[in-house]
Amino acid sequence: MDEKSEISKKLLPIMDTMELLSGRWKIIIMTTLYLGGRMRFNEIKRSIPRITGRVLSKDLKFLEQHDIVSRTVKDTSPITVEYELTEYGRTLDPVFKELTHWGIKHRKKIIGLG
Amino acid sequence: MDEKSEISKKLLPIMDTMELLSGRWKIIIMTTLYLGGRMRFNEIKRSIPRITGRVLSKDLKFLEQHDIVSRTVKDTSPITVEYELTEYGRTLDPVFKELTHWGIKHRKKIIGLG
Numbered sequence: 001m002d003e004k005s006e007i008s009k010k011l012l013p014i015m016d017t018m019e020l021l022s023g024r025w026k027i028i029i030m031t032t033l034y035l036g037g038r039m040r041f042n043e044i045k046r047s048i049p050r051i052t053g054r055v056l057s058k059d060l061k062f063l064e065q066h067d068i069v070s071r072t073v074k075d076t077s078p079i080t081v082e083y084e085l086t087e088y089g090r091t092l093d094p095v096f097k098e099l100t101h102w103g104i105k106h107r108k109k110i111i112g113l114g
Numbered sequence: 115m116d117e118k119s120e121i122s123k124k125l126l127p128i129m130d131t132m133e134l135l136s137g138r139w140k141i142i143i144m145t146t147l148y149l150g151g152r153m154r155f156n157e158i159k160r161s162i163p164r165i166t167g168r169v170l171s172k173d174l175k176f177l178e179q180h181d182i183v184s185r186t187v188k189d190t191s192p193i194t195v196e197y198e199l200t201e202y203g204r205t206l207d208p209v210f211k212e213l214t215h216w217g218i219k220h221r222k223k224i225i226g227l228g
Contacts, residue, residue: 007149007161013217014145014210015163024136031128035121047121049129067223091220095212096128102209103127109181109202 020066025051026059030089031096033069038084063089134180139165140173144203145210147183152198177203 021027025048032047033039039047045056060083063069068089074080085092135141139162146161147153153161159170174197177183182203188194199206 010149013221014214017213017217018138018141022138024132027132035124098209098212099131100128103131107127
């Protein structure tokens, strides 16, 4: 197998991962739940600067369909809906940690290049 | 400071990082260079299934402008252009490793949900 197809083979897992996580807001929504634990829709929305309700609702639905986020409806009046990372979703914690760590270390450089 | 703004403050580094890395192909292009070292345009393109030349060219230019990838023109006939991660780009290696690791561990589940 030549070197290029060797690389392509090694790329497949990360391509699947990026298929799932692509889009600017999904990783940020997951990191918010990683930091905040169980949260309501408006709590998530207030925590993420510049995200719209439409995008948050769409991405939460996607993450729910992919078993990364769970949605619990509580029988209060009015009813309340809470979101949190599933056990499967929490397996991404190391990725959130690395991204946050990199962001903290390189903020000056990133903002300088902005 | 209430809990929401505490979370927002912690989100800022990862929001900057995702501002830089957003889009499905950038992380995949960087991982290709992480795996393949110094590579020519067509070598990168052949390694990444389904990427178009237009997207590859646009993202390589973005990554070059953000000092994550370097571009070297070699005085051959015809001239050859090679790309590789800069030292700054290599600081993202831990992120690539975590994403690849997560992808390998969860491939069956991701593909099953596809």
